[in-house]
Amino acid sequence: MAALSANSVTSAKSDKSGNSAKQLLNQLAREEQRRFRLAVASGLLAGAFTWVQMGLFAWCVTALIVDSQPLRELSPLFALWLLILPLRGLLTYLQETLSQQASLAIRKRLRQRLLHHMIALGPVRLSGYHSASLSYQLVEQVEALDGYFAHFRVQLWLATLLPLGVFVITLRQDWLAALFLALAAPMIPLFMALVGMGAERLNRDQFAAVARLSGHFIDRVRSLTTLQLFGQTAQARESVWAASEGYRTRNMRTLRLAFLSSAVLEFFAAVAIAVVAIYIGFGLLGYIEYGPSDELTLFSGLFILLLAPEFFQPLRSLAQHYHDRAAALGAADSLVNLLAEPPPTTRTGHTPPVPEAPNTLIALQNARVSHPERGVVLGPVTLSLARGETVILTGASGSGKSTLLQLLAGFVDPGEGSRLVASDVRFAWMDQRPLLIQGTLAENLRLAAPKASDEALHQALAHADLSDLVSGLPHGVETSISERGVGLSGGQAQRLALARVFLSQAPLVLLDEPTASLDEHTERAVMQGLEALKREGRTLVIATHHPALKALADRHWHIEHGDLYSAQGQEVRDDPA
């Protein structure tokens, strides 16, 4: 019961966001309207050429059989037909490539938009998401829209317009035959709904089941070390098999029904063709004594018969692409949710005010950071930081240390308060998980200063106590650290980040727990590095637990439950400094 009600809740929710997913898809499509229109036009024209071919075929047969014309006299007809063939090929090629171009352009634009939005959200808001799931949205879910734009959208128009064309032509030949098709016509929305429901349900069920099954498999693979250690790999293998087979039997039950919907479409198509064929045959024999059948000729009979499959073909193609629509809606749904999250106001084209005192690098006035679920997490805080100062920031984990650093960096909003920054202050940032990009050591260093000379790189490495390591490498700074820092230990990565700080020359350095989880050797190296930075005259704010770092500090801030105190126990917001 619980599962049932939960299900209905999610479906109600997905109905609502399903609308905005559709809106997103339509909005994206509008940007490529021209290409889509051209693609539909090409598809229609290609369809029309198919009809012409059918007409030529019926004409030739009639000319041969009824009018007993010699084949040679028909060669102009054959020549015309030959001419049409490449034209029709060109048109289908155009239809496909135009909608593919549209799809490529849409995906590129959407990816830019998402990336822009993610950057606007900033590192703090993004930390609420798993980076793997964000990159999944940016890569896979954008790709998942391909089928919808490259196939479905154009095919939907063709499936509406081409059958209409066939109907009109048939009507001119024989209204009763057209009536047979027309009788199938009201069934068409029904087919579409059936196929759609089948495909959508299939897609949903399939997706959930596949996710569960992959989950089981991945779970076992992730635990393989433990399974090996307990000698349980053979049993786990059995369980992978059992889960797969269980999934198969359950899934086949769903498929039996889901395939039925497209079988209905096939059935009507086949029966309509058969009925038309038999009607025409009997009509030509003169067995049917009512209606227009006595006007039927071999030409019109053959022509109608040849056109009848073309009445259903666009629909069958559409049915094949229906899963593209479901996949796109699913992806769009998740993207809409991400795009709906408003970025912090300070991060969208806002220049912070400049503090009055010339020696002040950065200042906060009544700044407050609140979190939708946890309420106010920091502040109100008023402080100012002078050039060249070194400040140690302490506090229990979760007290708001990192939030204060993020506030100083401008990653979060100061609420009703304000953040004042001396003009063109650049800052360096280092936290416990330094960024390592795929590429060489040099490329990783130059993130901080793209134009730094090799000499500057080596100097920075020396400051971070990495010279020995790098000089021991055959390719030196050109050694590549591929696959997310494979080859570097945690401590080495931390020191690389420190080298970047040195290289950056940024006057303000914000450090979040720079020595956490390092061994004593690395810890010492990092501490010496920080001292060197201080000597260079840089302004340092260091959030840390580490007692030894206090010796460096000119000032000491302490945070308790989001309130800031100076080391003397006086609240900083009352501090005139």
Added chain:
Amino acid sequence: MTPPDTLFDTLRPWLSALAKRRARLWLGALLMALTLFSALGLLAISGWFITATGITGLLLAAGVAASLEVYVPGGAIRFFAVSRTVTRYVERLYNHDTVLRLLSDLRTQLFGVLAGLDSRTLAKRRASDWLNRLTADIDTLDSLYLRLLAPPAVALVAILLLSGGVAIFVPRAGALLAAVLILGWLWLTLGQARLGMAASERHVHQLEALRSRAIEQLQGLAELEAYGSLADHRARLDEIEMRLQHDQRTLGRLSALGNALEGWLVSAATLMTLWFAAQAWQAGTVSGPVMVMLVMAVLAMNEALGALPASFTWLGATKGAAARLNQLNAQQMPTNTEVSQPVKNAHTLTLENVHVHYPGALQPALTSLSLTLNPGERLAITGASGSGKSTLAALVSRQLSPTSGHITLGGVPLAQWPEDTLRQRVAVLTQQTELLDDSLAANLRLANPEADDAALWRVLKNVDLAEWANTLPQGLKTRVGEGGRQLSGGQARRVALARLFLRDPDLVLLDEPFAGVDELTAQHLSNFMDSWLAGRSVIYLVHGLNKNAPLPPRITHAVALAD
């Protein structure tokens, strides 16, 4: 060591995996062929019927006494109309069942391969994007049959039968038809595959490059923004996207070209058949209705060839998936050399000049490490993360082979221990707690499948979890969630410890045994652990000895590993 790279060599292991289901595959292809022949039959007989009735109608109108037997062709038309639908439905159902069976086969087979990987390879593989790609690769291969094997085979058979059938009536048309359609078939399969091979093989890698650049950009946003290098990094991302889209455009154009050619081919074949059949009709060798029937049958070949170009343009993706999975086979741990001397117990351990250097790493993970552990000793090995502690654990539990040096366990070279005995005699608590997304009981029973509920409750009591487990409505049947997410870090750690207490090993390796456990509980655990460890040889792997964190019980001596 280089993996084979010809298409056939790459696919061979997977083709032979498919071959185990040979009977099903043949039957599936037969159903596909029946569907096709129904469609062909429906069009051909209808064409024949209408022409025949048309001619008879003309004769009747001209006052000539003529008659046409209408019930057999009428019945045939109705029959094909129904059989097309039914065979199509049965075929789809049957072939999807086959694909799902293949999926089970391949997953299970692959799991066996993964189980033979060493701990280093596995550790690298734990990342979820790798696992997702792995499952995607299997999915690519399980549709190998449905997209790339059965349709071209059925199409080829249809081409031969159709040309043969046409040849019976008009030999010249039949021969030409066979030549044109077979050439076309070769183009639509092999030709398209060849043109699309490089781009479609690259596609997965480009997606992956895009994904990892995107992760860099998002995870490193703080630093990139601080250093003002967002735009620089963004340019790298854009460049990858550009290359990706370039290939996608190429592949899209190729498959559009293939589709256009396919349409042209069938139409041209139809036209050609009409020309020769008309000649034959005028020469009096075939009747009018037969002439139309032959042409209509050729027209229906669209159904057989339509799906080929798109599938084969993307053949490289399947090849790439197979090649990646094949690589795993090449990374198997060497199986242990058979025992040359009987193993007794695992109370003593010696490492002699052991050296480990992972391929691609900047520095060796362990350099000339030698140590001896005597019965009953408790050796603490200290060092920061990255200093090689986990490498040492993997060496001792034989999940990794040293680059050089010797390891003996109980006086016997470690490599010679039989797998089962080794697993019984040596127990390891890994640094990372791995719990299956299964019940609490199932997770505990990994250590000892025969343990009864009483034994499980006993070890839970030993780790101070019995009271908590008692409050759970489902008790031991409570599911722990993916990776043990329903438990706190400390609880998960204690479940891992409880699991260990279900075993009876000689040598125990404990990697940060109290990680994530609060001090009070650690003290309690330490007491029980001390008594359980009595009589066993122990290696503790810890961060350091002078930290505030609680230390495991009764360390006899210590060795420090340098970073």
